[in-house]
Amino acid sequence: MPSSLSEFTTLRVGGPALALVHVTDDLAGAVHEVWASGEPLLVLGGGSNVVIADEGFDGTALLVETRGIEQLDVAQPGRATIRVQAGEPWDDLVAHAVAQGWAGIEGLSGIPGSSGAAPIQNIGAYGQELESSLVGIEFLDYLSGDLVYLTAAELELGYRTSSLKQGREGVVISIDLSLAVSPDGLSEPIAYDQLASALRVPLGSRVPLADVRASVLALRASKGMVLDPADPDSVSAGSFFTNPLVGENFARTLPADAPRWANAPEPRELVVPLGFEPAVQPERTDFRVKLSAAWLIEHAGIGRGFSLPGSKAAISSKHTLAIINTGGATAAEISELARFVQTRVFSEFGVRLHPEPVFVGHSI
Helix, strand or coil: CCHHHHHHHHCCCCCCCEEEEEECCCCHHHHHHHHHHCCCEEECCCCCCCCEECCCCEEEEEEECCCEEECCCCCCCEEEEEEEEEEEEEHHHHHHHHHHHHEEHHHHHHCCCHHCCCCCCCEEECCCEECEEEEEEEEEEEECCCEEEEEHHCCCCCCCEEECCCCEEEEEEEEEEEEEECCCCCCCCCCCHHHHHHCCCCCCCCEHHHHHHHHHHHHHHHHHCCCCCCCCHHCCEEEEEEEEEEEHHHCCCCCCCEEECCCCCCCCCCCCCCCCCCCCCCEEEEEEECCCHHHHHCCCCCCCCCCCCCCCCCCCCCCCCEEEECCCCCCCHHHHHHHHHHEEEEEECCCCCECEEEEECCCC
């Protein structure tokens, strides 16, 4: 019997695959081989954003361990363009960038998982998103079987989403980033209140890259969001739900103390005959407003450490946005708790929370 896939996920749930293959080089070749066999394919990097069914995966799982960071010869003053292999651990990449004096991803320190997974959901934290640094990716396209290059614009990046997450099938082979060369070793301007407070500087300040990284790691650790064998709250898939986006008018119906952040307004849809240009620019709708999923969960009556009777899945004791495995939890128990959270929040506030992890072999 193959090893349980739970061994390769941060949430520690999931049954076996029919076959498990470790890939340390030629990821494209390994993927082509599985596609040619007709077997279902599951690509696993750091296993930090996935909930695999207790029954496992009825196909071949590729554990991607392709590593490497290469600086490309691109003439762009004040910038360093790098190519990162898909299996390079994301936090190792951030540590390397900080050590080199490259700014742009220091706020993304401590995010678990592999670099190849980063563009799929446009990872972001503490005022930075991958979108601002991503140039493009090498992508093995399922439909054509070809290795193609997709620019950041072609990926249609948004809040925790991309065209890859929305259904474009294939495998990320490597990613290209453009980072600011910081001769003085200073970060990008701090754009997140909590991080600015931790650093004791005003918003917009530039501080040593190493200080930003240290502060972000400390903040994440305080929430159980840094993988740590000594911390039971870190046995999770990270943030389990995305912060919901709602219309401005709906946001006004929520309690006054509910945290909210305005996003750019979306243009109205306009139907124009093929070959014609619109006479006027479409009017913009009301602003989209981002809400705090953690606040909604807490104020729906689900506190830190909450668990359903008899279940080994629980809300983290440090942060209500994480669902943890307290020891021996099943994927079914994780899903059951997630559904309960969704139901409580929807019943209390009329807001539907959407899970951030990918579900394999089952759904929430």
